Amino acid sequence: MNLKNIETRKIISSCIFLLSAAVGIFGFWSIATRFEMQSWSFIASLLLVAIPYLFLGIYHQLESETKRAFLAVLFGAVLSSMIVLPIYMPEVVDLRQWDISATIPNYFFYSLVLVISGVISGYLSFRPFYDYTKEGIQVGAYYILHVTMLLTVLALFLIVITISLRGASGISWEFLTRDIVSMGEEGGVYPAILGTLALIGLTAIIVLPLGVGTAVYLVEYATEGPLLRVVRTAINILQGTPSIVHGLFGYTFFVIILFDGQKSVLAGALTLAVLTLPIVTRSTEESLKSVPDEMRNASLALGATKWETIKEIVIPSSLPGILTGTVLGLGRAAGETAPIMMTAVYFSGAGTPTGLLEPIQALPYHLLTLYRFFGYRNVESQAWATALLLLIIVLGINLSAIIVREKFRRRN
């Protein structure tokens, strides 16, 4: 075998890449399944990756590139030495000796080493393949970026898929239309669905005029100045404020002061309205600003008053943006638990709500209650089904908003 041949080098690098990809995937799979690896399979897989690097070292030595030869051999040697650590010195991976309340089991250590060495040697294998040019570095870097994208998508979709798989069997017509029976062990979640819908509806009714009206004033009437800047900053801060702080405010202000200590759907909706107000205001402002001034001026020049211009020109052309923002805000409100936990909901036995001043049951809180029964009562399938239902409702609301926005974007 002539190691100086460029074809040989390509074969070596593609071997390294394929092996390291296999090693990385195997490692990932064995973390996920807690696969108890026999030490021989671990040694074999690491050696498979390490040996081509040793070859690469020999090749570079023949080319009298001492530095690269040294690096390749070093990487191969480090990989092979990883074998020794957990197998022959298992106490090294026990963190208890440093007062940390955990131990790293051998299989986890192995799997992690496999994943990391797989990614690193995959990255490195592109360089010899491209004869150490900048293109080789680019391909290697792109490889890492692909891996991060894959992991990001995997992490997010894994959650959705897990919930779908575990929850799908629990969703039935009965589940959607029956009352909560014996603390959620049986029956359905009908009152919780109704409660969530009532909360979203009331919140929309309260927040829409306030948010849109405020945005119209800020964009169309108010003159730029320090006061306006303070107001904008305040709105920004309120948007970032943790929802539990809104809950704290809602509980003491609406429930205790306004409604005399009585939780109610109205108090919950008011709290959620305060929570969504900055979202609606900001997105409305953005879409009002995107209406070009030429349109306003044309309308004013034709003799229309400012109000007529706003009503006939500005609001209709920014309507999709306003709707998107509002619906996204409501999607967030539908999934919030912390603010309604203290203001609107009570224990699972609740029936269907009858009035504005009555407490209700809502899906997010129902899920929380069911989780608390884990281990005491047989609620698992109901809990997963509730999680799935909540996911469907919230993602459905958001999806409709995103579709409207994309359509609007394409039209412009």
Add this chain to the structure above:
Amino acid sequence: MISRDVKNQMARYTFLGIAIFSISIIFLIFIFLFNEAYPAIESLGTDLLSSDWGTRRGQYGLLAAIYGSVLVAVGALVVAVPLGLGASIYLSEIAPDRLRAILKPSIELLAGIPSIVYGFVGAVLLGSFLYRTFGMKSPHSFLAAMIILGIMALPIIVSMSDDALKAVPDDVKDASLALGATKWQTIRKVTIPSAISGISSAVIMGMGRAIGETMAVMLIVGSVMRIPIPFFDIFEGGNTLTALIAVQIGEAHGLLMSVLFTAGVMLFTIVAIMSIVSDILQKRTTEKFEGKI
């Protein structure tokens, strides 16, 4: 019949009224929070910052919760930043248009997954997985909270830094490519440095979300009001400011209520500083290129 002029004036004052109403609600929240927190700050003073918590003994030191909040948020960033930045660079610079048209909206869509759902999955599956894997004392741990919060912060970081990277004008990139740089060299030396303030703003927003997250953390982290020993032992459970408020508020009254409001004010202040800094950074990105195009 009301004349058009009167209608016009009426509209103006209606909008003014609505704006004043909403803005006064916003300021009411600020004032109310500080007002309710005041009794605790006045009577407890610096005791609030001690690590001694015991509601029966009248000890209300919040240090353990503050430490927990910061620890969890930093850990979440360790998970989310490498993944999120890599993914956003891929999305804005490398991904083919068709893939991008699918990936960007779906990542934004997944930003809407409710926190209680994350918390539920984290507590039921991740918590017990880590518990069995690492032989920990309990299924509640900082580690599990960090991982779940990291995943929760991912969509924000990806989508915001993608926006920042996309805002870098093509002329700047083309100039670099024309000089013979590869695409990756352009990304590393031109695009990322130009978008760095937008990217940092994304990271800060992600951290803000992690600090303010309540339900997910409450179910996973365990509500034990103490600082782990040694302090970097992320395999132990603990508490955060948000979880503390959520757990205690049910039975709280009097001084404890005021202490919880103090915790709320602390959270609020941290997040407010973050969102102001993030806003300034974001403006800097847009202003940077406005004069040049």
